[in-house]
Amino acid sequence: MAKGEIVAGCLAPHPPHIVYAENPPQNEPVAEGGWEQLRWGYERLRESLKDVEYDAIVVLSPHWQTYIGTHFLGLDNFQSLSVDPIFPNLFRYHYDLNVDVELAKQIHDKAHDAGLTVKMMTNPDFRVDYGTITTGHMFRPEWDKPLVVISSNRSRDYYSVEVMQEMMMELGRVTREAILDSGKKVVVLASNSLSHRHFTTESKIPEDMSKEHITSHAMHLWDMRMIDYMKSGQCQRLIDEMPEFTEQAIAETDGGAFTWLLSTLEVPDYPAILHGYGTIIGTGNAIVEWPVYQHKGE
């Protein structure tokens, strides 16, 4: 069997507003547009990867929050209606997603062997979280590739960002190992925003872009600092500054997805491609690609 590979890794945030603004047939609410900078960013990401072949998508979403280890979707297919508990006015999405259970189990087993607490989720009534669905839709709206869906272990809440980082670095390492062993070509996605302080009010028309901006200048500075590191290939600095960033920007990196992503990519030292940056209800969001396929053998 040929060795598997990660062909690309992406920071692919999940605010439901961007699905809402696209008006896909699966989503019940109707919008007049909005958040174009981010939606165009996802278009550029899709265009960038259109000629890259892969078999599966592995995604870690902060909105499947587990406190007892890391969980993996463990059935072949999930279909249901996902209603965002925070923004139900924007996101009521009818999903139908396939899971690469074989690959999920391989990552699960590797993680278990490495001493991490893990569990397969095999309850057919389980509703997939809206973060996974939003990222899945925006990354590949055709839904024609199977997913591996990994929960967000809230070790940051229980311990600290440092402990979270250690666990996610390890989970990223075994995820990579399992992918290489599987013989499959895979894209890995971290579904999270950067700075994550929301507005606590919503304008009358949610897609009124005259109301949209970063919550504070400090949040903007932090986001730009982290994006500069991504663009200049300084991912180790991202890891090093993650605790401070997570605390000060109330960043959604607290869910571990970004650290995990960088670990699956072996903390790359080549520049990432920034496809878009924008704010959503005050939070900072970047769509970023690490084009591994361009750096084979480096």
Added chain:
Amino acid sequence: MSGGEIVESFVVPVHPHTVLAPQQNEGWSKLRAAYDDAAEIISNSGADLLIIYSTTWPSIIGHQMISDPNPEWVMVDHDFHDLGSINYSFNIDAEFAAQWNAENHSRGLQSRCVNYRGFPIDVGSVVALTLLNPDNKIPAVIVSSNVYADRSETTVLAKACRDLVKKTGRKAVAITAMSLSNRMFTEHIEAKNDKIHSLKDDEWNRKILEFLTEGRLEDVGQLSRTIQQQIRVQKVVNFKPMWWLSAMNENRNDLTGKVLAYEAIHGAGCAVVHLNPTPSGVGDKEYDEDEVEVFSGERGVLDNIVSSEEETISSPADNGPELWDPTNAEGSVNTDAAPKPVGAYPHARRVGDLLYLSGVGPRQPGTNAIPGGPIHDGNGKSLNYDIKAQTQAVIDNISRILEEAGSSIDNVLDVTSFLIDMDRDFKGYNEVWADTLGKVGPTRTTLAIRALPTPIAVEMKVIAKI
């Protein structure tokens, strides 16, 4: 209608084990039995409304309330999915939810109703309603826990609800779906090995339960920040449910409390606690944190300038001279729901069938904040202000004083209004009048004056009948 009250209150655990697997662990079965006892107490209480504040339903845009009259779905826990699924079909009092939403707005809170098919009702609410109201006999309302809210916002949320319960004559049960210590084991454990995660968590849990057994609910509310630091995983800004439950019970320390069960679920401290309003004990209070009636927190993040839709409420500081307690001569009518006087006089005085109100401004009770903003700052610098918001606040204050006297806004006979800037403000003042007192029809005189004692733009002098 009047005479509504909170007839019972409960603290109940959130995890699905009590529904799906009580037989697997002796402690879980005790919690289930306590849940069943609580259901029986509720059934015998004559309650006609269950109000659930759930800590497992986080919200961001203010607070959210379920207003789907019959939400139905299947709930699977994110962590304990292997225990099974819970089918639910609940009886929600959508009208009460809508009224509560309106009450929240009148107190400066952000909130909204949610009525969408398939909305994922949280695990804590599903467990509580499934076990406390098994046949759906009593309609319920469920409110979220805002992740950014702190004490004042949570307290005002409860007071808005409590006043509505009184106003609508409901017999309500207040329920917080919550853990005490919330640290679970971070590894999978055998059911038989379950216990409280640590000795420290257990000691704090028992301390809380001792307070509750003595009916000292407000004391637990006052300890909330300490409890958060000591035994709570830092998922949210603060430990809020006791603020809500205490305010629902008039911030009392003399309730009659009983712990029906206290056990561990996967390491977390879980209890079923019954609090009855029958007075017991001394009930003395030592406040570290003050009463609050209206929320005036930071909310202007969408706009840097005041808009007509997003009216601002001023800082309570520098809003005028010293405040006085109202005087109490014969026939005086005073209320905490109206702003304190700026001199020695009552809010109103009754003579026969008539009520004479002292001049009423827009300042808010408790905070002294001015909706629509003050006319100048502490240094006398003129500020932009919203006359419509001020006028509406004046009428709301009048309404509260009249209700305290057993009357209502519908009984106003004569009004003398004072404006500090007739040219600027008459139009806005007149518009609000037309929508409110204009529909009641009192006689009216409007005067321009140079100033009022506090930095407000409008005041009204009212005569009403009982």
